[in-house]
Amino acid sequence: MLKWSRTSPFDAASPLNKLQKFSYRELKNATHNFSPSNSIGKGGSGTVFRGILKDGKLVAVKLLDSNSFQCEQEFQNELKILGGLKSCPLVVSLLGFCVEKGRRIVVYEYMPNRSLQESLLFESNNGGCSSLSLSWDRRFSVILDVARALAFLHLECDPPVIHGDVKPSNVLLDSEFRAKLSDFGLSRLKLEGDYGVDLFSQELGKSQELWKSQEIGGNSNAGGGGGGENETPAIGTPVESHENDEGKELLANENSGVDWNKFVPYDDELSSIDHSKELNLNNAPVVGDDSNSNNSGAKQWGKDWWWRQDGSGELCSKDYVMEWIGSQICPSADPDWDEEKGAAPEKTGLDSSLQLDKCEEENENPVQEPGFECVNGGTEKEHSKRWKVCAKKHRKMQEWWKEEHLDELSKKRNNKGYRLKVWNKERFKVPHFGLGKCFEFRKRRKFSHENHDTEDQNMEFSFRKGWRKKNHSMGSDMWSGDLFSRELSSTTSMRGTLCYVAPEYGGYGYLMEKADIYSFGVLILVIVSGRRPLHVLSSPMKLEKANLISWSRSLAHTGNILELIDERLKDEHNKEQASLCINLALACLQKMPELRPDIGDIVKILKGEMELPPLPFEFSPSPPSKLFSRSRRKQKSSGD
Numbered sequence: 001m002l003k004w005s006r007t008s009p010f011d012a013a014s015p016l017n018k019l020q021k022f023s024y025r026e027l028k029n030a031t032h033n034f035s036p037s038n039s040i041g042k043g044g045s046g047t048v049f050r051g052i053l054k055d056g057k058l059v060a061v062k063l064l065d066s067n068s069f070q071c072e073q074e075f076q077n078e079l080k081i082l083g084g085l086k087s088c089p090l091v092v093s094l095l096g097f098c099v100e101k102g103r104r105i106v107v108y109e110y111m112p113n114r115s116l117q118e119s120l121l122f123e124s125n126n127g128g129c130s131s132l133s134l135s136w137d138r139r140f141s142v143i144l145d146v147a148r149a150l151a152f153l154h155l156e157c158d159p160p161v162i163h164g165d166v167k168p169s170n171v172l173l174d175s176e177f178r179a180k181l182s183d184f185g186l187s188r189l190k191l192e193g194d195y196g197v198d199l200f201s202q203e204l205g206k207s208q209e210l211w212k213s214q215e216i217g218g219n220s221n222a223g224g225g226g227g228g229e230n231e232t233p234a235i236g237t238p239v240e241s242h243e244n245d246e247g248k249e250l251l252a253n254e255n256s257g258v259d260w261n262k263f264v265p266y267d268d269e270l271s272s273i274d275h276s277k278e279l280n281l282n283n284a285p286v287v288g289d290d291s292n293s294n295n296s297g298a299k300q301w302g303k304d305w306w307w308r309q310d311g312s313g314e315l316c317s318k319d320y321v322m323e324w325i326g327s328q329i330c331p332s333a334d335p336d337w338d339e340e341k342g343a344a345p346e347k348t349g350l351d352s353s354l355q356l357d358k359c360e361e362e363n364e365n366p367v368q369e370p371g372f373e374c375v376n377g378g379t380e381k382e383h384s385k386r387w388k389v390c391a392k393k394h395r396k397m398q399e400w401w402k403e404e405h406l407d408e409l410s411k412k413r414n415n416k417g418y419r420l421k422v423w424n425k426e427r428f429k430v431p432h433f434g435l436g437k438c439f440e441f442r443k444r445r446k447f448s449h450e451n452h453d454t455e456d457q458n459m460e461f462s463f464r465k466g467w468r469k470k471n472h473s474m475g476s477d478m479w480s481g482d483l484f485s486r487e488l489s490s491t492t493s494m495r496g497t498l499c500y501v502a503p504e505y506g507g508y509g510y511l512m513e514k515a516d517i518y519s520f521g522v523l524i525l526v527i528v529s530g531r532r533p534l535h536v537l538s539s540p541m542k543l544e545k546a547n548l549i550s551w552s553r554s555l556a557h558t559g560n561i562l563e564l565i566d567e568r569l570k571d572e573h574n575k576e577q578a579s580l581c582i583n584l585a586l587a588c589l590q591k592m593p594e595l596r597p598d599i600g601d602i603v604k605i606l607k608g609e610m611e612l613p614p615l616p617f618e619f620s621p622s623p624p625s626k627l628f629s630r631s632r633r634k635q636k637s638s639g640d
């Protein structure tokens with residue numbers, strides 16, 4: 001039996017002291033002036049370059065994109081948490097950093113086979129690795145490695161570390177395809193009690209104060225950390241307090257652009273938010289009324305930020321999801337789309353009532369882009385007609401979301417069990433697919449067109465194809481639906497990555513170990529199936545297959561979980577292990593965090609040292625009603 005002992009992996013001295021401080025020049029030379037040919041990957045916060053240091057050592061150099069508050073926080077988090085961990089072969093090593101000339105750069109050990117994302121999900125050969133490099137044995141050992149890395153963080157670290165962003169692009173592969181966990185930008189320390197300590201919210205005030213005081217030329221000791229060189233800085237203390245004056249000045253200047261007052265990280269009470277207002281279509285903005293968008297700004301930061309990258313107003317994942325779902329509900333009469341499909345769209349399980357013909361019937365003037373049509377030209381009557389179609393689709397999205405996320409929970413809460421679907425608005429809060437956003441977004445685009453924004457003029461948004469340059473200068477496959485899925489499954493928000501983030505952590509809850517377990521469950525399914533969690537293709541696809549999680553759940557119901565296994569593996573896989581992994585993933589994906597296994601048990605299960613606990617009824621192929629009637633029959637017969 002495995003025994004976990006906490007070994008206080010944090011160095012007593014400041015993590016920053018043990019890290020090498022690189023000069024910008026050094027890293028510029030190492031990466032050939034950050035040449036595109038040295039670029040090995042791009043994430044939400046920066047670009048990663050391969051570099052060779054003067055001593056010949058290969059390194060990965062991550063140049064952070066911007067001086068946004070989010071990037072700054074992630075940078076500091078990475079240095080303090082990853083930099084503070086004692087060396088562990090299951091976690092990528094952070095070698096050093098650079099804060100100079102307005103740049104934030106992090107230097108890591110170089111992982112020759114890059115990330116699981118490339119090895120598993122990119123179709124073509126991409127710098128030496130292709131999907132074929134991931135045999136079943138390698139996939140299984142990656143699953144075990146990630147589980148062990150999480151066990152190190154949750155069980156051996158004191159205080160425990162919650163990773164917060166477990167996903168394929170954060171699993172890096174060494175020359176032997178052994179996995180290491182990387183990217184601690186969203187990680188948390190679980191300091192005391194049952195709650196994870198949230199650096200973003202708890203330390204925000206302190207950091208704000210310090211930065212603000214620096215901005216106005218205040219004392220750099222304002223954070224109260226003061227202290228000598230060797231003193232461990234309080235978590236959240238800006239890095240610049242250890243840097244030279246140039247660094248301090250830079251940080252102060254850079255952060256002056258951030259509007260701190262607008263930053264509302266999250267609402268901390270789980271379920272304290274009533275989304276019904278946002279769901280209410282009566283509240284949808286009136287076409288042409290800009291006042292709404294202004295009013296909603298603060299609200300969106302508070303309740304809606306989970307879907308947003310930052311406050312930049314860029315197209316966000318929610319728009320993609322909304323568009324995609326919209327297209328599933330009501331494929332438009334877009335000729336491109338029909339051409340691509342070559343056939344009428346399949347009716348999905350999503351919508352049994354709204355069919356293409358009905359949709360067209362209702363909409364006498366078929367529109368090209370279903371979600372954004374309402375701001376196109378036309379009479380008021382036409383607007384209102386289009387609005388009705390929008391509204392109908394919007395309701396369908398809500399229903400889909402409820403189906404997807406609330407069904408099982410409502411079943412559990414209903415002790416008569418499995419007979420009623422409870423749609424309890426008070427108890428179940430539903431993330432909204434606000435139509436408001438699509439209006440606002442359209443207005444923004446319209447506005448920028450009016451302002452002759454050249455970038456915008458060269459771009460157009462199609463629901464089917466995403467952003468497309470009008471001159472089609474880029475490869476058409478860039479704009480296929482597959483791009484959506486790539487974006488969807490790898491876009492990091494302030495709180496994790498869409499599709500990987502645990503439902504309880506949709507912006508409201510504290511990040512806990514069980515949130516990592518949920519993400520790990522998604523990761524297992526992705527590894528076993530070789531698919532993204534939301535696999536949207538431009539060709540028609542059944543909705544249940546598009547969403548990996550709900551598809552696996554439905555396969556579990558029918559007892560066909562092995563259908564999930566990546567077809568590219570053909571028969572070269574271990575069925576027993578695959579079945580174990582899928583069942584384990586399902587256990588990790590339970591909506592209620594407390595029902596998910598903890599990481600110690602997960603490692604034991606994967607190593608064959610512990611039985612997988614029986615799956616809850618919701619995943620059982622045998623309907624509980626049968627069990628119920630069988631036991632009743634048994635009782636009856638014994639009574640006879």
Ligand SMILES: Nc1ncnc2c1ncn2[C@@H]1O[C@H](COP(=O)(O)OP(=O)(O)OP(=O)(O)O)[C@@H](O)[C@H]1O
Nearest residue numbers: 041042043044045048060108110111114115169492
């Ligand atoms: N140490 C490393 N060695 C080799 N390649 C790396 C290393 N770190 C990152 N990469 C490559 O760079 C890519 C981008 O990594 P990065 O951490 O910046 O972004 P991400 O995890 O994809 O996205 P996000 O930052 O939004 O979570 C990875 O997918 C991987 O291919």
